[in-house]
Amino acid sequence: MLAMAIIPAGIMPLAAQSDEDEDDEDAVSLLSHTDTVENPVYMPVVGLGAGYFAFYGDVKNAFRSLSTGKPGIRINVASYIGNTHRLRANLVFLTGDVYGTQRTVPKGLGGDGVWNLSDTANNLNFKSTVYSFGFNLHYSFQPLIKGKYLEPFVSLGIETMSFNSKADRFDKNGQRYHYWSDGTIRTVSEQTGDPNGAFLTQRDYTYETDLRNDNRRKGLKNYSNFSFAIPVDIGFDLNVSDRVSIRTATSLHYTFTDLLDGLTNASKDAEYKGKKGNDWFVFPYVSLHLDLFSQDRVKVVEELFANADDFDMAMYDDEDNDGIFDGWDECPGTPAGVPVDSLGCAFDKDNDGVPDYLDREMSRTGAVVDEFGVEVNDETIVELLGQSALERKDVEAYLSRSQAKTRVRGGLPIPDKFKSIDKNNDGYISFDEMLKAIDAYFDGTSGFSHIDIRELNSFFFDQ
Numbered sequence: 001m002l003a004m005a006i007i008p009a010g011i012m013p014l015a016a017q018s019d020e021d022e023d024d025e026d027a028v029s030l031l032s033h034t035d036t037v038e039n040p041v042y043m044p045v046v047g048l049g050a051g052y053f054a055f056y057g058d059v060k061n062a063f064r065s066l067s068t069g070k071p072g073i074r075i076n077v078a079s080y081i082g083n084t085h086r087l088r089a090n091l092v093f094l095t096g097d098v099y100g101t102q103r104t105v106p107k108g109l110g111g112d113g114v115w116n117l118s119d120t121a122n123n124l125n126f127k128s129t130v131y132s133f134g135f136n137l138h139y140s141f142q143p144l145i146k147g148k149y150l151e152p153f154v155s156l157g158i159e160t161m162s163f164n165s166k167a168d169r170f171d172k173n174g175q176r177y178h179y180w181s182d183g184t185i186r187t188v189s190e191q192t193g194d195p196n197g198a199f200l201t202q203r204d205y206t207y208e209t210d211l212r213n214d215n216r217r218k219g220l221k222n223y224s225n226f227s228f229a230i231p232v233d234i235g236f237d238l239n240v241s242d243r244v245s246i247r248t249a250t251s252l253h254y255t256f257t258d259l260l261d262g263l264t265n266a267s268k269d270a271e272y273k274g275k276k277g278n279d280w281f282v283f284p285y286v287s288l289h290l291d292l293f294s295q296d297r298v299k300v301v302e303e304l305f306a307n308a309d310d311f312d313m314a315m316y317d318d319e320d321n322d323g324i325f326d327g328w329d330e331c332p333g334t335p336a337g338v339p340v341d342s343l344g345c346a347f348d349k350d351n352d353g354v355p356d357y358l359d360r361e362m363s364r365t366g367a368v369v370d371e372f373g374v375e376v377n378d379e380t381i382v383e384l385l386g387q388s389a390l391e392r393k394d395v396e397a398y399l400s401r402s403q404a405k406t407r408v409r410g411g412l413p414i415p416d417k418f419k420s421i422d423k424n425n426d427g428y429i430s431f432d433e434m435l436k437a438i439d440a441y442f443d444g445t446s447g448f449s450h451i452d453i454r455e456l457n458s459f460f461f462d463q
Contacts, residue, residue: 040295047076049247049287057279058263059100059124072096072130074285078138088138090155092231098163098281099127100261103179123179126167126261127207130281132253134159134231144236153249155233161255162226165262166207175201211262227257229280243291250284320344328431342430412463418456434460 052069074094081087104122136157144150170176175187178198186198212223235249258264260279317326320333322340329344338346338357346355352363352373359373367375414422414429421429421437434456440446441453448456 042080042295043291043293045078045289045291045294047074047078047247047287047289049074049076049285051283051285053096053098053130054282054284055098055100055261055279056281057100057261058258058275059102059126059261070097070099070127072283072285074283074287076287076289078289081137086140088140090136090138090157092132092134092136092157092159094132094134094159094283095130096283097127097129098260099125101125123177124167124261124263125203125207126165126211128163128165128260130161130163130260132159132161132229132231134229136231136233138233140237149239151237151239153233153235153237155231157231159229159231159253160226161229161253163257163260164225165211165260167209167211167262168203168205168207169209171201172204172206173201175199177201177203211259223259227255227260229253229255237289242296243294245289247285247287247289249287250282252280252282254278254280323432325431342424342426342428342432412459414463415455415459417452418459421456428463429456429460431460 051072051074053072054069072095074092076093077091078088081089102122102124134157136155136159138153138155140151140153142151144152168177171187178186178189180186180190180198185201185203187201188194188198190198212225231251231253233249233251235247238246238248240246255278258276258278260281318324318329319326320329321336322329322334322338322344324340324342324344326332331340331343331345334340334344334346335357338355340346346357348355348359350359350363350373351365352359352367352369354369354371354373358371361374363369363373363375370376414427418429418437421433423433423436437446437448437456438453441448441450
């Protein structure tokens with residue numbers, strides 16, 4: 001007995017359904033299946049995000065919020081570490097402008113008649129384009145919602161950064177800004193200028209003065225515009241699918257320099273002087289992460305032949321080993337070695353109802369024969385009827401044998417395009433003949449299309 005059978009693609013022996021859609025669904029289930037990949041190969045995940053820089057240093061913005069920040073771009077490439085998928089290694093590139101504008105109204109002359117130099121020192125501005133490239137370790141916590149939809153995370157790393165701090169000191173006409181106690185900006189100093197002859201001006205927000213070459217910053221000229229920083233991220237990953245996630249997070253970047261805004265307390269005699277402590281900035285951002293190259297965690301396996309293990313295996317057993325599956329065997333239990341036709345029945349050349357391997361003689365057409373195929377005359381039948389040893393059902397069996405005939409094959413005429421499949425020209429396409437036609441189709445030697453194969457399948461069960 002066969003433990004397993006195979007069904008050629010396109011053949012649906014078990015599909016006794018009238019709806020074509022249901023046939024298609026069954027075909028898919030037979031010819032494909034899904035497998036979970038135990039150890040899929042994970043490739044780097046690419047992320048692209050945008051956010052805003054908020055600066056914290058010696059030059060203080062009046063309001064620190066997203067509305068006063070400058071936009072920036074963040075590119076992230078991540079790779080899993082280990083099999084838990086909790087820990088990731090990230091390479092991060094970040095660029096954008098940090099800036100600060102400190103605006104105060106100078107007090108002018110003090111009560112002692114001495115001019116307050118806060119005119120210059122308390123009205124400052126700068127802008128610096130930052131480029132940073134770094135590495136961090138990212139740890140994801142258990143999902144807040146079952147199904148791994150929302151995962152909180154933290155990350156810690158180190159990065160190298162470059163900056164080019166500049167200030168807006170002059171207007172579009174090259175006149176230096178002077179801040180007066182009445183809140184205006186003029187072309188001459190309030191300490192020495194004539195209010196009637198001082199022209200009003202306003203900032204053009206063009207940052208033209210390189211702070212490394214500012215002669216008012218004694219001891220700070222030509223300082224390095226490279227530094228390091230420690231980035232710390234905290235946020236959430238929303239997993240849209242196995243390959244797509246959206247991140248909402250905030251990163252804090254603590255730098256190893258106090259010169260991002262050009263101010264420091266390192267030089268005691270500098271006209272512009274900051275407070276002690278390094279500069280830092282915050283970058284809230286939203287990013288989209290795509291896993292474009294990793295192996296699928298679940299794969300669909302398409303097969304030329306589908307296993308029939310989960311279906312009616314009785315259809316594909318061959319209990320009498322005559323080469324015809326039980327589902328198509330019209331004569332089960334044929335003795336071993338007896339030749340059979342395409343229906344699994346032993347040959348009966350004289351059509352007397354007794355197979356050739358039991359038939360002792362060739363009978364005339366329509367003759368009544370016994371169990372050995374030997375003709376029985378009417379007198380013998382009448383004599384047998386009178387014997388108690390012979391029951392009525394036995395007589396009926398004799399009579400039925402005389403009218404017995406093989407199963408009517410070819411109840412439907414074979415379409416012209418399928419006549420070549422009927423190799424023995426018996427007007428019936430057997431299962432073996434159909435299998436050979438399908439094999440020829442997949443070998444590319446038949447000339448049939450996939451539509452023809454489906455029609456052949458339907459005709460086989462209708463005939």
